[in-house]
Amino acid sequence: MNDRDKKWGELAEIKRELAERDWFPATSGNLAIKVSDKPLTFFVTASGKDKRKQTDEDFIHVDQNGLPLPGQKGKPSAETLLHVEIFKKTKAECSLHVHTVDNNVISELYYEKGSVTFKGQEIMKAFGLWEEDAEITVPIIANHAHIPTLAAEFSNYVKKDYGAVLIRNHGITVWGQTPFAAKKYLEAFEFLFSYHVKLKLFSITNQ
Amino acid sequence: MNDRDKKWGELAEIKRELAERDWFPATSGNLAIKVSDKPLTFFVTASGKDKRKQTDEDFIHVDQNGLPLPGQKGKPSAETLLHVEIFKKTKAECSLHVHTVDNNVISELYYEKGSVTFKGQEIMKAFGLWEEDAEITVPIIANHAHIPTLAAEFSNYVKKDYGAVLIRNHGITVWGQTPFAAKKYLEAFEFLFSYHVKLKLFSITNQ
Amino acid sequence: MNDRDKKWGELAEIKRELAERDWFPATSGNLAIKVSDKPLTFFVTASGKDKRKQTDEDFIHVDQNGLPLPGQKGKPSAETLLHVEIFKKTKAECSLHVHTVDNNVISELYYEKGSVTFKGQEIMKAFGLWEEDAEITVPIIANHAHIPTLAAEFSNYVKKDYGAVLIRNHGITVWGQTPFAAKKYLEAFEFLFSYHVKLKLFSITNQ
Amino acid sequence: MNDRDKKWGELAEIKRELAERDWFPATSGNLAIKVSDKPLTFFVTASGKDKRKQTDEDFIHVDQNGLPLPGQKGKPSAETLLHVEIFKKTKAECSLHVHTVDNNVISELYYEKGSVTFKGQEIMKAFGLWEEDAEITVPIIANHAHIPTLAAEFSNYVKKDYGAVLIRNHGITVWGQTPFAAKKYLEAFEFLFSYHVKLKLFSITNQ
Numbered sequence A, B, C, D: 001m002n003d004r005d006k007k008w009g010e011l012a013e014i015k016r017e018l019a020e021r022d023w024f025p026a027t028s029g030n031l032a033i034k035v036s037d038k039p040l041t042f043f044v045t046a047s048g049k050d051k052r053k054q055t056d057e058d059f060i061h062v063d064q065n066g067l068p069l070p071g072q073k074g075k076p077s078a079e080t081l082l083h084v085e086i087f088k089k090t091k092a093e094c095s096l097h098v099h100t101v102d103n104n105v106i107s108e109l110y111y112e113k114g115s116v117t118f119k120g121q122e123i124m125k126a127f128g129l130w131e132e133d134a135e136i137t138v139p140i141i142a143n144h145a146h147i148p149t150l151a152a153e154f155s156n157y158v159k160k161d162y163g164a165v166l167i168r169n170h171g172i173t174v175w176g177q178t179p180f181a182a183k184k185y186l187e188a189f190e191f192l193f194s195y196h197v198k199l200k201l202f203s204i205t206n207q
Helices: A003-020 A078-089 A100-111 A122-127 A147-155 A179-205 B003-020 B080-089 B103-109 B122-127 B147-155 B177-199 C003-020 C081-087 C100-109 C122-127 C147-155 C180-207 D001-018 D080-089 D100-111 D122-127 D147-155 D179-200
Strands: A030-036 A039-043 A059-062 A094-098 A115-119 A135-141 A162-166 A171-176 B030-036 B041-045 B059-062 B095-098 B117-120 B136-139 B163-165 B171-176 C029-035 C040-043 C059-062 C095-100 C115-119 C134-142 C163-167 C171-176 D030-035 D041-045 D059-062 D093-099 D114-120 D135-141 D165-166 D170-177
Touching: A003 A030, A003 A039, A003 A059, A003 A094, A003 A179, A003 B003, A030 A078, A039 D100, A059 D147, A078 A094, A078 A147, A094 A122, A094 A179, A100 A162, A100 A179, A100 B177, A115 A179, A115 C081, A122 A179, A135 A147, A147 A162, A147 D122, A171 A179, A171 B147, A179 C115, A179 D100, B003 B030, B003 B041, B003 B059, B003 B095, B003 B177, B030 B080, B041 B080, B080 B147, B080 B171, B095 B103, B095 B177, B103 B171, B103 B177, B103 C180, B117 B177, B122 B177, B136 B147, B147 B163, B163 B177, B163 D080, C003 C029, C003 C040, C003 C059, C003 C095, C003 C180, C029 C081, C040 C081, C081 C095, C081 C134, C081 C147, C095 C180, C100 C171, C100 C180, C100 D179, C115 C180, C122 C180, C122 D165, C134 C147, C147 C163, C163 C180, C171 C180, D001 D041, D001 D059, D001 D093, D001 D179, D041 D080, D080 D093, D080 D147, D080 D170, D093 D179, D100 D165, D100 D170, D114 D179, D122 D179, D135 D147, D147 D165
Parallel strands: A135 A162, B136 B163, C134 C163, D135 D165
Antiparallel strands: A030 A039, A030 A094, A039 A059, A094 A171, A115 A135, A162 A171, B030 B041, B030 B095, B041 B059, B095 B171, B117 B136, B163 B171, C029 C040, C029 C095, C040 C059, C095 C171, C115 C134, C163 C171, D030 D041, D030 D093, D041 D059, D093 D170, D114 D135, D165 D170
8 A cells, every 4th residue: 555545544534533423514624634745745625525424535635735636536625725734834744623512612712812721631641741730722713704814814823743723613623743643632622622611611500 | 226216315324324313313303305306206204213223114205295106105204294395395305304402492492583593603604605794594483283384384484495494392494405415404503503502501692 | 033032122122222322321221021911921131231232141031020930040120120010000011211311310300399291392292292282291209229119109100001200310211002112202201301401501591 | 262361352342332432532541450360460551542443452461560561562551550559459350540521520520529429329229339328429639740649649549349539630440340340330420420510500419
């Protein structure tokens, strides 16, 4: 199996797992994996497909501008430009974007603050944070309908080889050095969001 | 495979998927797919069956009045008349009706208002709404026990080739130009309902 | 396949389905199906087994007093006496008892009232209630540790061929004329409980 | 099959089941099963693996200090020392540690009290508690980043052959005389946590 097929298989496996959790409602969400560095090319999910199905047309091979390589059929996800920012600016190999009820609720509850910060949670060790007073902050940006504008604002927060950005009432984009790491970070964030939403209800009803 | 078998297969696949999410509790819910235009005929789920099972008697071929074609066994869903309204008045090819806890909660919370409106949610792109200030409104009607009365009131809101109506403490009916579109709209609405119910607990929605 | 094997198969299939929903936490819950009328015998789940597994020892054939027939191995569920009351007093063929978080929450919230009543919910058609103003009431009894005492109080509410009783902080027991009907009633009650718990939260947080 | 392979199989089966419930988010959680008594050795999950996958490297055979036996590849879970305390001080055969949203919420809500107590719940029969006024208390300890410190505090609560400890914003560790018992206790605790969190929102618990 060549490297290209291996990358396809890795992304397909992650897509299958996240689809099992129903994290791609209504054809939403998109995923990307880097295929080559020089020139930069990557696979990204095709636009508008039901991600609960596995087909030979699930991913499209695109170039450093997010445009399909010659011979590629189908249309890349409308948000391919966000993945372009990640692969251009960092050494991340994989990038995952999903909509969940809890990440949307968090994005709305903390939008005015501009970010949400977690600390004192064991699950944060998934981010390599082992100190007791460690914190992790996820920026929350506006959901610009104009994708290049969204990508430009998104890009401001793409600084490290792993990270995450919440888009208001839209979803989270998480990236990491490997597909395994990206999925691990995504699971950790979703756990933090679900925990935080549930705990926060007690500050309203019981105080 | 002839067109009739193809339609059966498409509806069976959607039924299987929605059943996996447990969206047909206690034999509730019903689905329909158009088979022919002139004369209008469609498949509709048989009444009172466990939709978690796949059988050769799951769907009944009915005419433009919702009556079984000659030779058809079993009894069409009690709510077949609602699907009749959709297929008669629009070019929709598929119509899905499910009960979920969240669509019931929304239908009760907003019944007095007569509708529920969403805006500023990325998932609304599933409805083809790409503008930042786009809104979508779902009417909420009374749950008349008399089905012809229910169908008549329902019909008032069947104007386009896709759409949705909530029936109070009953469920949602969603229709679309294709089975794929109808399912996508249904998933998008259920996401919106779950999100809205959760956020509303924090009492900070825009309503 | 003889009738005895058929009954075993029907009960095994229901057990498998309910286990998929995780309705038997920590080996809780028990199920029964009538095998013969004269004399009365029925299958009941063996005590203390993991109901997510399917084995040849899942059910025990017991007599009208809930005692194992000659040659039967294993120990019947501690709550077999409740099923005895159902099969002795009614023509029910199947009886299902499960613990869920929502049925436990309802049983606690309404214990002082002695019952919980639902009306105006479409899902109630599963009980054959088609009128708009129909109501259904589920009695809630104390959870006596002494099973004969529990069975005696439970028996007060076993009057029809189908019905349901909630035991406080314990679970629901539902019975019906057929295994299919019993499962349908159970799904309908669990839907009503989940809906009611969720809706009730709004009367606390938003009023 | 020798005893060592049998133990591996038992632990693998429990891991598979708990992973199906998504109780190992972001590679969190760890499991252990005793292999031999004299000298004490046990299998423990390898560090940092995706527990939704089944591989030949999922478990590592370690000695009474939690160090890999000669020839073992991979790195034992960072929290192996907690399992060491259990196997050294009790006759427990199996120990399970998972992160769930509800066990984290409970650990935070009751951290200041130092423990959470349940009573009057039928599911407590899973712990062998059949009396109506029986209580069960789960201690809640601080989540020390320094594992030997955490293990030392944890050890204070390891007194019987079965038991459970909550670590604040981290998760629960449950142990029992058999793998079957440990899993049963874990399911019972998670049911109690989910029930309690939901009921507490209504502010009418007995606390």
